[in-house]
Amino acid sequence: MVRGALERSWRPVLVFVLGLLIVVVSSPTAGGAQQSQQVERLTIATEADKGNLTPYSFRPPPGIHSELVGLVYDTLFLHPYTEEPIPWLATEASANADATVWTVTLRDDVTWHDGEEFTAEDVAFTYDYYRDGPPNRYTHHASEVPVVESAEALDATTVEFTCEQPCPTLDLVTLADLPILPQHIWEDVEDPQTYTDLPVGTGPYRLAEYVEDQSYLFEANEDYFLGPPAVGEIEMPIVPDPSSMFLALQNGQVDTATRPVPPELQESLGEARDVELVEGKRFASIFYRFNAESPPLDQQEFRRALDMAVDRQALVDTVLLGNGRAGSPSFMHPDSRWFEPQDAAFDPEQAGAILDEAGITDSDGDGRREYEGEPVSLSIIVSANDPLQIRTAELVAQQLGEVGIELVPESLDPGTLSQRQNALDFELSSFQGVPHLIGDPTQMIES
Incomplete structure (x- = not known):
């Protein structure tokens, strides 16, 4: 989680929860029974380049980073x-x-x-x-x-x-x-942010090869303290485009994928031969962050009005085709045992009244509200390789437009997105919360 100044300068505005669909290629054994066995190689398509997988190569979602780092390094x-x-x-x-x-x-x-x-x-x-x-x-x-x-x-x-x-x-x-x-x-690495060597860890796998923006190759650590892993090699081609990723799955070019199945592909993949869809709780949420140091986002009432102008259920119905749950104002995930239900107030009429009272009005009747004499135009940065987040940003822009606030989505590659987020160089930013952050209040407070 971003810390320091950003803790004081961002607020969640919308949350919706995604269901996780893990895709695997099934290979039934004789008689239909599933047997434990050693596997020579597993090919897993992943959606984003996460650098050379040291703790210092972290890049925000989409894509998995901590999970890949955990193949190479261990914790206490x-x-x-x-x-x-x-x-x-x-x-x-x-x-x-x-x-x-x-x-x-x-x-x-x-x-x-x-x-x-x-x-x-x-x-x-x-x-x-x-x-x-x-x-x-x-x-x-x-x-x-x-x-x-x-x-x-x-x-x-x-x-x-x-x-x-x-x-x-x-x-x-x-x-x-x-x-x-x-x-x-x-002890000889002076600048870990620019360190590019392949990592050396104690984990179950050794990163044998990394080709930037193309692939990872992991080899099993035969001397692992818990015993050799069941899979000898893991090959991970980097496939940013969801359609290409799942086409490769259908064609048998990959065995599974780290990206949740887009709602529009669930039916066709479910009917594909040798492809099995496994559904479970993703235990993650998508939310927007305000940079509350940027006017008029520095005004609490303005932020509250934006929050009330967002129809979360409409986002779930449209973007996820109903395969998810509308979020609440709570930062905790609805499946967390510490979650306390709170209703999100979708009330665009009240949102408009709040903006009027704050002096952010449409004085010339052109449909755009003004702040300090200038039309209000906000931007939101979002990952260019996550179609769901892009589509969500487009829909939120339409909803905010109904109350006279312009929101312009800006799609960025993951590296640039990370740099902009870390530098607080944004007005709004789309972000994915993970279990470490939103599943446990102790984790959240200490993150």
């Missing part, structure tokens, strides 16, 4: 959205009475992809590097919430963490989120 614990984290590189963690000091015990049977031994020194180095170095998607869990004052290797398999203030969820959030880096490589 896993967080399955339960009360207790799952030990991973660590075997246990315990806190002192006020939860300011944590002692973590590590596995002693882990090696890096290049054969070097994994030790507590790598863990201590990683947390110092994240805390003191340039920010990335993960670093705020060591440099801000919480502030990890020190990470000290007591011996080869023991690390002691000291927080600036009590950190009772350190094992559940921080230790379960931050990928561990190999000290013998990263």
Whole structure:
């Protein structure tokens, strides 16, 4: 999650929840029974280039990044959205009475992809590097919430963490989120943002080849501490266009895809031979962010009026063909056990009244409201390779136009989109929230 100034300068305006449709090519065994087996190669189409898959190559959705980084790197614990984290590189963690000091015990049977031994020194180095170095998607869990004052290797398999203030969820959030880096490589990396070498991790797969904007090739880590993975190689061609991706699936060129099936393709794919659609909860939401430092978005009543002018159910019915749920003003996902139902107020007439009262009126009758003597025209940046978000932005623009506010969608490639978002160079921005952010209030508060 974007932090610092942006925490004060953005607000969600609309939310709708997508259903996840995972696509697989079925290959029935004799008699129809499904048997566990080793697979030589799996080809998975993915929709976006995510760089060389280090923690510093993060690019916002669409596309998966943390999941791919998790193939290469490991964390100390896993967080399955339960009360207790799952030990991973660590075997246990315990806190002192006020939860300011944590002692973590590590596995002693882990090696890096290049054969070097994994030790507590790598863990201590990683947390110092994240805390003191340039920010990335993960670093705020060591440099801000919480502030990890020190990470000290007591011996080869023991690390002691000291927080600036009590950190009772350190094992559940921080230790379960931050990928561990190999000290013998990263201690020589002065600018991680421009680091282009293939990553070295402890994870179940080694990134053997990366061709920018074309493909990834992962090879199984035969020495993985949990045993060799079931799939020997994972080939991931990068296919930004949804139609091309699912045509490749139908033609047998790929085995599965990371992109949810567009609503308009669900029927045809469901009828395709050897293609199975598996439906489940995506546990993610799409929302818009305001830059509340940009007038007139700096006015709360103006933002409230825009929110009331958006018909969320119409977005779901039109963009998703009804295959989703209209969101609510709550930031939490409706399937989260912490979610408290709130009704979104769609009332364009009231939205207009609020704008009138704020002095943002259509003085010349041309259908466009003015602010400080100038017609109000806002822009929204959206990913160029996500047709659903583009179509949503177009529909929201129409809805806001009904209350006299112009909204102009601006489609950007993922790299430029990320740069603009990080620099707060936008008025509105389309963004996808993921389970780490919107499934658990502790995660949200500490993100």
